[in-house]
Amino acid sequence: MKGAALSGFAGMMMTEGSPEKIRCGREALGWPIRKWLTDHFGDRVAFDEPMSRHTSFRVGGSADAFLSLRGIRELTMIARFCKEKGIPYLVIGDGTNLLVTDAGIRGVVMTLTAGFREIKKIKDEGPEVTIQGMAGARARMLCRFAVREGFAGLNFAVGIPGTVGGALMMNAGTPRGCMADVVECVEIFHPEGRIEKYPRHDLHFTYRKMTWGLEPIADKENSIILSGFFRLRRSDARLLKTEADAILKERRERQPWRLPSAGCFFKNPTGDISAGNLIDRAGLKGKSIGGAQVSKRHANFIVNTGKATASDILVLAEEIEETVLKVFGVKLEPEVKIIGS
Ligand SMILES: Cc1cc2nc3c(=O)[nH]c(=O)nc-3n(C[C@H](O)[C@H](O)[C@H](O)COP(=O)(O)OP(=O)(O)OC[C@H]3O[C@@H](n4cnc5c(N)ncnc54)[C@H](O)[C@@H]3O)c2cc1C
Structure with missing residues (x-):
């Protein structure tokens, strides 16, 4: 599950390969930065915000700051501030294709869902x-x-x-x-x-x-x-x-609608066979690690049965990858973006 660095910015980088992973710088936000954010965004900024609240998997550690933006003026202001201070930032949507690691995200996570809706x-x-x-x-x-x-x-x-x-x-x-x-x-x-x-x-x-x-x-x-x-x-x-x-x-x-997931976990390999079909035929439907389970309904969905951690999901995903590689010689690649420090 490792890949070569593609490019970096302000301590944040995206790596290529399996899985795609965004890592953020290590320092939590200091007091002056928190104060600036509070002064400018009031109750629309939350500190040490659990990302389980903002992802459909319902797992993941905290983001140093989580910000809901209302318009271009705010976006310009925060982007400039982050650039100036060297703070990594990340814009997410509804978090339905994200797996945030248990260590969480250093820097500022932003969403446009409050303002950019027309x-x-x-x-x-x-x-x-x-x-x-x-x-x-x-x-x-x-x-x-x-x-x-x-x-x-x-x-x-x-x-x-x-x-x-x-x-x-x-x-x-x-x-x-x-x-x-x-x-x-x-x-x-x-x-x-x-x-x-x-x-x-x-x-x-x-x-x-x-x-x-x-x-x-x-x-x-x-x-x-x-x-x-x-x-x-x-x-x-x-x-x-x-x-x-x-x-x-x-x-x-x-599809399994009732349990938290991020949709299909793996990309379909090239050719006619789907990742779900390979996982199913490898006998992995229903396989669990901690609170993470290969859905019994759709084998390419990993579901959170209630108390999963991001690590449970990652370990299960790794086991799926290894088994499918061993049985079929096919290397599966995550479709879900894995984000965190
Ligand atoms: C039950 C279920 C079913 C699903 N079915 C499908 C399916 O059939 N087909 C499919 O393709 N996907 C499916 N998905 C996955 C997911 O819903 C899609 O990938 C979706 O488009 C992600 O949108 P999002 O707003 O949640 O993005 P997020 O998961 O929040 O973000 C995805 C990526 O986009 C980036 N991003 C988001 N907004 C911006 C922005 N404004 N500017 C720059 N970067 C941005 C994020 O940083 C991240 O890298 C499913 C997921 C679930 C939970």
């Missing part, structure tokens, strides 16, 4: 329309908006939890499609305060990843996705709604 129609050109979704809006609201307006193209994402920002960053999708199929451009905030729009041809989408140029966007000077523009087609709202309901029903039947 979804609107931008262009209407005959059979084609463009809608814009802010990064903090829920992906389900984006899908619902498109269905209600009779715009086709986003139904593949029905039932995928999380935000528009997270969906773009992860190139979220299903066998029906992925974000790359509908993205027209992405609006990016650079830490020095510049906002730039990157058209589709400047973005590089691969399996569960959006990259920009040669490097992952999150590594590029701590850039943050502000919004996405999606090119859709005019269609019939009633037909789209029927399709969306069927997709949701099918997902509910196939």
Whole structure:
């Protein structure tokens, strides 16, 4: 589970390989920094905040500071402050694709879900329309908006939890499609305060990843996705709604909804076989370590049965990787992002 460093910023780095892991600097935030944050963000900053409250796995240690941002002015201010003080920061969405280690995250974790939520129609050109979704809006609201307006193209994402920002960053999708199929451009905030729009041809989408140029966007000077523009087609709202309901029903039947998880833990290896199929055939369905379990319903889901720690999940994931490699000679790679110090 180790990988070579790709690039670094302010004591924070993302490593390539299996799993992707963001490590933050070791020092907790000192008193003057806490005071500045409290003075500027009041009760929207929480210190030593358990990340189990902000991730769908419901595990993970604390972030030194957790901040809910309301708008660009605040984003500019905090990005400048962090850069100036050398404090690592990380923007997350709904934490539905994250596993935060038990040691937690050093630095500031931010979310845009309180302020960056607007979804609107931008262009209407005959059979084609463009809608814009802010990064903090829920992906389900984006899908619902498109269905209600009779715009086709986003139904593949029905039932995928999380935000528009997270969906773009992860190139979220299903066998029906992925974000790359509908993205027209992405609006990016650079830490020095510049906002730039990157058209589709400047973005590089691969399996569960959006990259920009040669490097992952999150590594590029701590850039943050502000919004996405999606090119859709005019269609019939009633037909789209029927399709969306069927997709949701099918997902509910196939996936373990009641227990905390981060969705599919491993990427599907290349070829026709799914990671879930390999894990199932390796006899691992139901296998538990501590409170972490390979779901009995969907073998590529690791679920938290109630009292799991991040370590339980990591140890179980490692055991899955080793067993699948031994039995089938296939190296599984986590789809879930593993974050922490
Ligand atoms: C039950 C369940 C089912 C799921 N099913 C699917 C599925 O069918 N298909 C699928 O693809 N995924 C699925 N997932 C995984 C997850 O929901 C998606 O990857 C989702 O798009 C993540 O969105 P998020 O807002 O939670 O992002 P997070 O998990 O919070 O973040 C994901 C990554 O994006 C970065 N990020 C988030 N917002 C921004 C931003 N504004 N700017 C820069 N970086 C940002 C974070 O730093 C992190 O690196 C599932 C998860 C669960 C729990």
